[in-house]
Amino acid sequence: MNAAPSASKEEKNAMSSMETPDAELVARVREGDRNAFRKLVERHRERIYRVALGMLRNPDDAMDAVQEVFIRVHGRLTDFKGESAFGTWLVRVTVNYCIDRQRRQKTWDARFVVDNEWEGVSEESPEHQLVNAQIGEALQRALAELGEEHRTAIMLREVNGLAYEEIAEVMGCPKGTVMSRLHHARKKLQVALRPFLEEAGERDLADRAGEGVRRRE
Amino acid sequence: MNDQDQEKLSLFLDGALAPEDAAEVARLVATDPEWKAAHRALKLSGEMMRAPVEQAARSANFDGLWAGIEGRLPAPERAPSLLERLRAFLTPPVLVGLAAAAAAAAYVATRPAPTPAPASPSPGLAATPRIAPAPESALAAAPADASEPVVIEGIESEGSKTVLVSQPVEPGGTTVIWLLDAPDAAGDGAAAPTTDDDPI
Numbered sequence: 001m002n003a004a005p006s007a008s009k010e011e012k013n014a015m016s017s018m019e020t021p022d023a024e025l026v027a028r029v030r031e032g033d034r035n036a037f038r039k040l041v042e043r044h045r046e047r048i049y050r051v052a053l054g055m056l057r058n059p060d061d062a063m064d065a066v067q068e069v070f071i072r073v074h075g076r077l078t079d080f081k082g083e084s085a086f087g088t089w090l091v092r093v094t095v096n097y098c099i100d101r102q103r104r105q106k107t108w109d110a111r112f113v114v115d116n117e118w119e120g121v122s123e124e125s126p127e128h129q130l131v132n133a134q135i136g137e138a139l140q141r142a143l144a145e146l147g148e149e150h151r152t153a154i155m156l157r158e159v160n161g162l163a164y165e166e167i168a169e170v171m172g173c174p175k176g177t178v179m180s181r182l183h184h185a186r187k188k189l190q191v192a193l194r195p196f197l198e199e200a201g202e203r204d205l206a207d208r209a210g211e212g213v214r215r216r217e
Numbered sequence: 218m219n220d221q222d223q224e225k226l227s228l229f230l231d232g233a234l235a236p237e238d239a240a241e242v243a244r245l246v247a248t249d250p251e252w253k254a255a256h257r258a259l260k261l262s263g264e265m266m267r268a269p270v271e272q273a274a275r276s277a278n279f280d281g282l283w284a285g286i287e288g289r290l291p292a293p294e295r296a297p298s299l300l301e302r303l304r305a306f307l308t309p310p311v312l313v314g315l316a317a318a319a320a321a322a323a324y325v326a327t328r329p330a331p332t333p334a335p336a337s338p339s340p341g342l343a344a345t346p347r348i349a350p351a352p353e354s355a356l357a358a359a360p361a362d363a364s365e366p367v368v369i370e371g372i373e374s375e376g377s378k379t380v381l382v383s384q385p386v387e388p389g390g391t392t393v394i395w396l397l398d399a400p401d402a403a404g405d406g407a408a409a410p411t412t413d414d415d416p417i
Contacts, residue, residue: 032293038283045282049273054266059273067285074290139265145400158263159233164233166267182231183224190223190255190261 019043022086029075034198041070044087047160048094055098055152058082065101068095084169091162092170095152102148135196142192146185153178230259353415370387 020039028036045066050066051114072091080089081124143151149171156170168175218226228234229242245252 034287034290034293036288037290041283041286042279046274046277049277049279050270053270053273059277062273063277063282067289070286071289074286120396131386135261135263138263140263158266164231170358179228179233180225183227186227186230186259186262187220187223190258193258194254194264197254197261198322 009200025080026077026082026086027081029074037074040086044090045070047087047088051091051094051156051160052098054155055095056101061101065094065097069097072097088169090168091156091160091166095156095170099152101147131196135193139189140193140197142189146188150181150185150188153181154189157182218255222252223255226255228260228264230256 001155022034022040022043024042029040048066049062052069053059053062056065058064069090073090076093080086084092095116121167143154146154151170153167162170164175164178167178171178225234225238225242226246229239229246230237234242242252246256247253
């Protein structure tokens with residue numbers, strides 16, 4: 001299974017030999033060591049921010065969520081039995097918090113996708129940018145139409161790179177259910193994007209043909 | 218592409234297919250336009266979901282995060298000071314108990330000296346009013362190691378004759394003084410303690 005962008009095995013080994021394990025820090029926090037909790041926050045904050053950002057689509061809301069999640073986690077450390085990795089439990093708390101927040105907002109706001117995603121490809125021609133913006137809007141609609149569970153599964157997989165097993169643990173369902181949800185979500189997204197991609201595909205072919213003509217000239 | 222093909226493509230993207238199946242899907246994606254378009258759509262949708270998150274995450278500023286979290290954590294537990302421990306100890310029931318103990322101690326300290334009954338009182342003696350203890354000089358006459366009651370003197374009070382008995386418990390220590398009615402004064406010959414059952 002494709003791994004999320006992460007440290008290599010050697011880097012992880014080096015890190016693990018240098019860093020205090022999460023479980024040890026958790027034990028210290030339970031004894032009242034606030035500095036140990038700070039270490040946990042600093043270690044996991046970026047991952048939690050990405051999870052929250054993927055679900056809430058707003059950087060300010062995501063930062064707010066990170067703070068709320070860590071405060072909740074501090075108060076619930078007695079609930080953490082150590083049956084799963086601390087990081088996975090943390091993601092689970094984050095996902096539940098974000099789902100609660102989304103439910104309070106009633107609708108899933110995906111504007112973030114449209115507002116930001118093409119900033120990194122501004123070197124493309126205005127025509128390409130327009131097509132990409134249209135694709136972004138189509139994706140936004142498709143994601144908004146997905147059910148909460150399907151959207152959460154695809155976000156955790158595509159944005160956060162979680163493995164099937166991790167998603168299953170986070171969402172509290174069997175691995176097979178995760179695979180089914182991902183398949184369902186992808187099918188919907190593919191249907192939504194296909195018209196734009198077919199058009200873009202034809203244009204790509206035409207561009208390549210033009211390059212071939214120019215090269216021959 | 219049927220639904221099964223779609224699912225296979227989804228697993229292919231996640232790297233969850235067996236090597237043989239993955240090779241077959243890779244061949245289809247390279248050669249079949251429908252597979253190619255579906256593959257492209259899924260890859261692009263993934264990239265479009267990731268791109269804004271990656272971009273925002275790169276510019277995220279976590280500087281004030283810990284301060285915000287720490288400010289809302291419950292205050293750390295510390296060992297209570299002596300004053301706090303004392304306050305916690307002195308709850309109303311404890312105060313009532315202490316007051317009762319103090320009152321009892323004050324009573325014991327200030328009450329008149331008891332006049333206990335003798336170890337083997339004479340059967341004919343009865344209780345009499347309390348009187349002043351025997352003078353030191355009279356006590357000095359008693360043997361230091363006396364084990365038997367020593368009659369110091371007989372006195373009359375309110376028409377009844379009383380015998381004052383002194384019994385040193387140990388040399389130079391406490392002296393127990395008994396006031397007993399003389400047998401001829403009680404009349405009925407019954408022995409009775411003075412005012413206290415327990416000599417001090």
